[in-house]
Amino acid sequence: MSSFTGTARLARLALRRDRVQLPVWVFGLGGVLAATAASVSGAYTTDAERAAYAVTAANPAAMAFNGPVLGTDLGSITMTETFTVLAVFVALMSTMAVVRHTRQNEETGRAELVGSAIVGRHAPLTAALITVAGANAALAVLVGLLLNANGLSPAGSWGIGLALGLVGVVFAGVAAVAAQLSGTSRGANGLAAAGLGLAFLLRAVGDSLGEQAPGGVTTDSAFFSWLSPIGWGHQLKPFTETNWWVLGLLAVLAGLLVALAYALTAHRDLGAGMLPDRAGPATAPRGLLRPLGLAWRLQRGAVLGWSVAMVVLGVTFGALGEEIDEMLENNPQLAEVFRQFGTDGTPADMYFGMVLGLMAIAAAGYTVQALLRMRAEESSGVLEPLLATAVSRPRWMLGHILIATAGTVLLLVLLGSGAGLSYGLIVGDVPGQVVSLAGAALAQAPGPLALAGAVVAVIGLLPGRAVALAWGALVVCVLLGQVGLLLELPQPVLDISPFTHLPPVPAAEVAVTPILSLLAAGLLLTAAGVAAFRRRDLTM
Amino acid sequence: MTAAISVTKLVKTFGPTRALDELDLSVRTGEVHGFLGPNGAGKSTTIRVLLGLLRRDSGEVSVLGADPWRDAVSLHRRLAYVPGDVNLWPNLSGGEAIDLFGALRGGLDPGRRAELVERFELDPTKKCRAYSKGNRQKVALVAAFASDVELYVLDEPTAGLDPLMDSVFRSYVQEAREAGRTVLLSSHILGEVEALCDRISIIREGRIVESGTLGELRHLTRTTVSVRTERPVTGLDGLPGVHDVRNGDDTTRFEIEPGRFDAVLRHLAGFGVLDLTSTPPSLEELFLRFYGGDAPAEAEAK
Numbered sequence: 001m002s003s004f005t006g007t008a009r010l011a012r013l014a015l016r017r018d019r020v021q022l023p024v025w026v027f028g029l030g031g032v033l034a035a036t037a038a039s040v041s042g043a044y045t046t047d048a049e050r051a052a053y054a055v056t057a058a059n060p061a062a063m064a065f066n067g068p069v070l071g072t073d074l075g076s077i078t079m080t081e082t083f084t085v086l087a088v089f090v091a092l093m094s095t096m097a098v099v100r101h102t103r104q105n106e107e108t109g110r111a112e113l114v115g116s117a118i119v120g121r122h123a124p125l126t127a128a129l130i131t132v133a134g135a136n137a138a139l140a141v142l143v144g145l146l147l148n149a150n151g152l153s154p155a156g157s158w159g160i161g162l163a164l165g166l167v168g169v170v171f172a173g174v175a176a177v178a179a180q181l182s183g184t185s186r187g188a189n190g191l192a193a194a195g196l197g198l199a200f201l202l203r204a205v206g207d208s209l210g211e212q213a214p215g216g217v218t219t220d221s222a223f224f225s226w227l228s229p230i231g232w233g234h235q236l237k238p239f240t241e242t243n244w245w246v247l248g249l250l251a252v253l254a255g256l257l258v259a260l261a262y263a264l265t266a267h268r269d270l271g272a273g274m275l276p277d278r279a280g281p282a283t284a285p286r287g288l289l290r291p292l293g294l295a296w297r298l299q300r301g302a303v304l305g306w307s308v309a310m311v312v313l314g315v316t317f318g319a320l321g322e323e324i325d326e327m328l329e330n331n332p333q334l335a336e337v338f339r340q341f342g343t344d345g346t347p348a349d350m351y352f353g354m355v356l357g358l359m360a361i362a363a364a365g366y367t368v369q370a371l372l373r374m375r376a377e378e379s380s381g382v383l384e385p386l387l388a389t390a391v392s393r394p395r396w397m398l399g400h401i402l403i404a405t406a407g408t409v410l411l412l413v414l415l416g417s418g419a420g421l422s423y424g425l426i427v428g429d430v431p432g433q434v435v436s437l438a439g440a441a442l443a444q445a446p447g448p449l450a451l452a453g454a455v456v457a458v459i460g461l462l463p464g465r466a467v468a469l470a471w472g473a474l475v476v477c478v479l480l481g482q483v484g485l486l487l488e489l490p491q492p493v494l495d496i497s498p499f500t501h502l503p504p505v506p507a508a509e510v511a512v513t514p515i516l517s518l519l520a521a522g523l524l525l526t527a528a529g530v531a532a533f534r535r536r537d538l539t540m
Numbered sequence: 541m542t543a544a545i546s547v548t549k550l551v552k553t554f555g556p557t558r559a560l561d562e563l564d565l566s567v568r569t570g571e572v573h574g575f576l577g578p579n580g581a582g583k584s585t586t587i588r589v590l591l592g593l594l595r596r597d598s599g600e601v602s603v604l605g606a607d608p609w610r611d612a613v614s615l616h617r618r619l620a621y622v623p624g625d626v627n628l629w630p631n632l633s634g635g636e637a638i639d640l641f642g643a644l645r646g647g648l649d650p651g652r653r654a655e656l657v658e659r660f661e662l663d664p665t666k667k668c669r670a671y672s673k674g675n676r677q678k679v680a681l682v683a684a685f686a687s688d689v690e691l692y693v694l695d696e697p698t699a700g701l702d703p704l705m706d707s708v709f710r711s712y713v714q715e716a717r718e719a720g721r722t723v724l725l726s727s728h729i730l731g732e733v734e735a736l737c738d739r740i741s742i743i744r745e746g747r748i749v750e751s752g753t754l755g756e757l758r759h760l761t762r763t764t765v766s767v768r769t770e771r772p773v774t775g776l777d778g779l780p781g782v783h784d785v786r787n788g789d790d791t792t793r794f795e796i797e798p799g800r801f802d803a804v805l806r807h808l809a810g811f812g813v814l815d816l817t818s819t820p821p822s823l824e825e826l827f828l829r830f831y832g833g834d835a836p837a838e839a840e841a842k
């Protein structure tokens with residue numbers, strides 16, 4: 001028996017388990033891309049419009065989230081507008097799928113059952129990688145076809161498709177390594193997400209610091225972008241230079257990561273991580289012996305991880321704030337655009353308003369994750385004996401809700417303070433900037449908190465679908481925030497996202513009405529969710 | 541005697557599945573009550589309704605005089621539950637899990653906890669993810685028996701225990717009974733049921749098919765009789781309550797329903813009985829009959 005025996009059977013099993021999930025990802029992402037491409041070609045019909053786009057898109061805030069401006073042709077505009085956000089989603093699709101078919105199977109004992117059948121030791125990982133590579137290949141083909149059908153050049157269309165697919169495969173490799181290192185699927189997903197965050201951040205810094213190319217409208221990203229596989233995708237420049245060799249970089253990195261994962265599998269037992277389990281205390285500390293204490297114990301790792309991420313993001317974006325002033329001095333056209341946009345804010349205020357608004361949606365990722373912990377506790381069966389003690393259902397829920405809420409507020413304050421610290425050091429006013437940007441970040445809190453109410457409501461009302469619905473709601477918010485305006489969606493559709501309703505403080509005044517309405521909506525939905533949970537069966 | 545648990549006409553459905561179908565159950569205060577039935581019969585579902593974890597569709601349920609759905613919190617202070625499949629938090633130690641369950645139930649006796657940990661040979665410093673199935677079960681058992689409660693609800697608590705630990709478990713159940721506590725014990729291990737239970741209820745397809753002491757249940761099923769006679773026995777087949785007659789050289793074997801001995805013995809006397817043995821059903825035979833749908837009530841109705 002070779003160490004790969006049974007791979008084909010396991011891959012079929014994985015495809016069967018994912019027969020809904022992966023197609024939804026692939027066609028959903030393809031659909032978003034096609035819609036955006038169509039609206040780009042509708043919005044920028046003349047050379048003048050396209051040149052104006054290049055001017056406005058080449059500002060540090062926009063480039064941090066979208067990537068460098070690559071040219072004034074429709075293909076390049078489409079690339080800038082869509083590639084980063086799609087690459088992040090493709091990476092998430094890939095890491096979650098790999099963890100689901102490797103570490104999660106080991107954790108639930110499914111792998112043991114399968115492993116005792118005729119299956120080689122490398123078969124489960126190989127099957128997972130084949131499945132995920134297949135999904136990415138399908139996505140690459142779909143993207144190539146859709147963009148080409150939309151009138152973009154074949155080379156460029158296939159270039160975007162291949163770059164997205166290969167980014168997905170690279171992150172499948174990242175997840176494969178994470179699944180060997182960590183003993184739990186939660187930990188493996190966290191490690192992989194940290195890798196993705198780092199890749200995003202490196203290219204955000206590199207693209208933000210990019211310099212205008214001599215004589216043109218395009219931007220040359222700074223060195224940091226070259227440290228990130230997502231950054232490489234942009235550097236392919238599929239519609240202008242078409243640096244095909246960049247795809248080779250992605251392929252080589254994917255290969256190295258997969259090789260590392262295989263090397264690690266050979267050095268551990270089934271079900272174990274790389275780090276040995278340490279012994280715990282023989283008796284419980286007093287703080288643990290309440291529902292809130294238990295919830296904190298279960299959630300504190302996530303709070304810590306997200307806190308570090310938020311401080312890093314805040315400090316980074318704060319440091320980039322200086323660029324915006326410099327940029328406006330050299331670019332009067334852009335300054336004019338900013339003034340048209342602007343209320344009474346300075347350009348730096350505009351920048352921070354935009355960045356904090358988008359980062360609040362990212363922070364909502366924590367909120368959703370923390371609240372879904374309740375569902376995980378229920379379906380894994382640990383909740384059953386807990387609720388057979390003298391703990392009421394609302395009291396148990398409130399412990400988790402309290403931590404998710406306080407954690408969200410903490411993350412936003414850390415984000416704003418981090419930005420205030422680094423920007424304050426640059427402009428010479430640390431206390432003033434920390435207070436003002438922390439306050440501005442806090443003004444975004446009603447967004448994640450309203451979403452939190454929706455998550456609690458689905459946990460109470462639709463437990464079986466809660467995980468998919470909660471993450472789906474967050475994805476909708478991200479997409480509405482990133483491409484909603486570009487797609488010229490009607491206001492009622494944009495209004496679905498709670499984040500749409502909050503003004504970009506500090507560039508705008510704090511508005512009390514949306515804050516209070518969103519908090520009230522969150523509270524009502526939470527109450528509905530708790531009430532529904534009280535009245536329903538425990539659902540495994 | 542008062543009833544610790546009393547259930548009448550309990551119905552619980554999961555979509556199209558009727559898991560509990562007008563189930564009646566009565567557990568007296570101070571007894572160890574065995575709850576038996578084939579896989580999927582509805583034991584765990586019944587227990588979850590008794591704990592207020594599932595909501596009943598209809599029927600009356602009273603546990604320690606309270607409604608488990610409405611008064612869940614105050615009721616749970618007075619009982620301890622060991623689930624059939626013990627799942628624990630992977631990153632808590634066993635000791636932490638024991639203390640947590642104990643504290644949330646209203647406190648546990650540290651001396652008794654220490655004794656239980658020692659008797660069950662549990663290492664409380666291990667992380668729960670590192671425990672075997674049997675050790676996870678021990679964590680739940682220690683947490684349950686260390687609490688001073690009126691009712692223990694145990695769903696297949698020994699399925700993963702080795703024989704040594706099984707006997708420790710039995711001694712704690714005995715001790716609970718001697719202290720006047722009530723125990724509801726769901727189990728597939730017949731020896732355990734015979735050793736521990738005062739009364740037994742057998743559930744099949746969501747209904748209680750029989751309830752009583754082991755002696756009463758034995759009494760309800762057929763006895764195997766083997767008789768040696770001077771002349772070959774004839775005419776047995778025609779007697780009511782006699783089944784499976786097999787004639788040997790001088791020995792005849794048959795099965796007989798309870799309460800039918802009189803006529804049969806009179807009939808046999810005519811053939812010169814040399815020797816007669818009557819074997820009550822073994823525990824296995826007894827339960828196979830109840831589980832397999834060949835219950836005496838139905839047999840008699842035929």
Ligand SMILES: Nc1ncnc2c1ncn2[C@@H]1O[C@H](COP(=O)(O)OP(=O)(O)OP(=O)(O)O)[C@@H](O)[C@H]1O
Nearest residue numbers: 554557559577578579580581582583584585586624
């Ligand atoms: N949450 C649920 N959803 C749907 N059906 C369920 C659910 N829980 C139990 N059932 C069904 O109800 C019936 C009774 O199940 P239950 O778990 O109570 O059996 P059991 O007697 O405990 O069996 P075992 O001896 O195997 O533990 C089974 O047919 C089962 O499939």
Ligand SMILES: [Mg+2]
Nearest residue numbers: 583584585624
């Ligand atoms: Mg059961």
